[in-house]
Amino acid sequence: MVLRLDTVRVTRSGTSILRDINVRLGRGQIVGLVGPNGAGKSTLINAIATLIPFSGTIRWQGLPIRLREIGYMPQQAQVRADLSVIETVLLGRHEQLGWRVATTHLDQALGILEDFGIAHLARRNMQSLSGGQQQLVLLTQRLLREPKLVLLDEATSALDIRHQLQVFDRLRAYVGRSGALVVIAIHDLNLAARHADTIMLLDQGQVAGSGSFAEVIHEQALRDVYGIEAELLRASTGHTVILPVTAYGSTGPTSNGIHDVQLN
Numbered sequence: 001m002v003l004r005l006d007t008v009r010v011t012r013s014g015t016s017i018l019r020d021i022n023v024r025l026g027r028g029q030i031v032g033l034v035g036p037n038g039a040g041k042s043t044l045i046n047a048i049a050t051l052i053p054f055s056g057t058i059r060w061q062g063l064p065i066r067l068r069e070i071g072y073m074p075q076q077a078q079v080r081a082d083l084s085v086i087e088t089v090l091l092g093r094h095e096q097l098g099w100r101v102a103t104t105h106l107d108q109a110l111g112i113l114e115d116f117g118i119a120h121l122a123r124r125n126m127q128s129l130s131g132g133q134q135q136l137v138l139l140t141q142r143l144l145r146e147p148k149l150v151l152l153d154e155a156t157s158a159l160d161i162r163h164q165l166q167v168f169d170r171l172r173a174y175v176g177r178s179g180a181l182v183v184i185a186i187h188d189l190n191l192a193a194r195h196a197d198t199i200m201l202l203d204q205g206q207v208a209g210s211g212s213f214a215e216v217i218h219e220q221a222l223r224d225v226y227g228i229e230a231e232l233l234r235a236s237t238g239h240t241v242i243l244p245v246t247a248y249g250s251t252g253p254t255s256n257g258i259h260d261v262q263l264n
């Protein structure tokens with residue numbers, strides 16, 4: 001197991017935010033970090049990225065994590081600099097850039113933009129892009145130097161359905177090629193069901209479950225952690241689809257099992 005957290009705790013402004021987090025994660029997988037608003041997902045990602053103080057130990061391949069060696073993308077990555085898209089992506093390799101940009105670096109930057117279907121934006125100014133386009137560019141920037149640990153906080157939240165699928169396809173290819181570990185905080189449980197190899201469910205600063213989607217996200221967990229009644233459907237792909245029915249406590253139809261639906 002390459003990412004190891006032992007009794008990690010985070011306290012902010014006197015309040016306990018994360019309590020006794022013990023985690024073991026192996027490489028070559030996408031881990032979906034899920035949980036309701038305020039559960040502690042961003043805090044956990046920020047602690048792993050060493051951006052906030054924590055107690056306990058966090059080790060990557062047996063060593064303390066160094067931010068510059070990982071690919072980290074915060075929840076609200078902001079673009080302030082007046083740079084073009086290609087310049088922004090190249091900054092992903094800023095430690096290696098000199099007075100001239102090497103052709104190989106430029107080719108890599110253009111290649112990753114192409115891979116994510118946004119090569120046509122290469123010469124555009126970042127400020128002129130939509131929020132979703134900026135999110136895609138920043139993701140390619142983080143992946144440019146091929147980090148083996150990638151921490152993404154809601155990295156697909158501003159993307160349309162096609163781009164969400166595209167990003168997960170690219171992340172899957174990246175993980176397959178590089179053997180990286182990708183941890184992505186994500187609200188969309190259906191996306192997580194489809195694309196995450198492992199689910200880690202956070203609730204009130206603690207790990208409420210980890211394992212396969214089916215092991216972690218079931219009707220009782222949705223009731224206990226999210227406070228909703230939901231139907232769990234099974235798509236023709238075999239993946240679970242969650243259909244929220246009603247918020248806990250309100251009246252409405254409840255689920256009585258898993259149903260088959262045909263997706264074309």
Ligand SMILES: Nc1ncnc2c1ncn2[C@@H]1O[C@H](COP(=O)(O)OP(=O)(O)OP(=O)(O)O)[C@@H](O)[C@H]1O
Binds near residue numbers: 012036037038
């Ligand atoms: N600097 C801070 N000082 C005090 N409390 C904080 C601080 N940062 C976060 N919190 C609290 O910690 C808890 C966890 O926040 P966090 O942002 O990690 O949750 P999250 O699961 O990422 O939520 P969301 O899904 O809404 O993004 C929340 O209750 C939040 O109010």
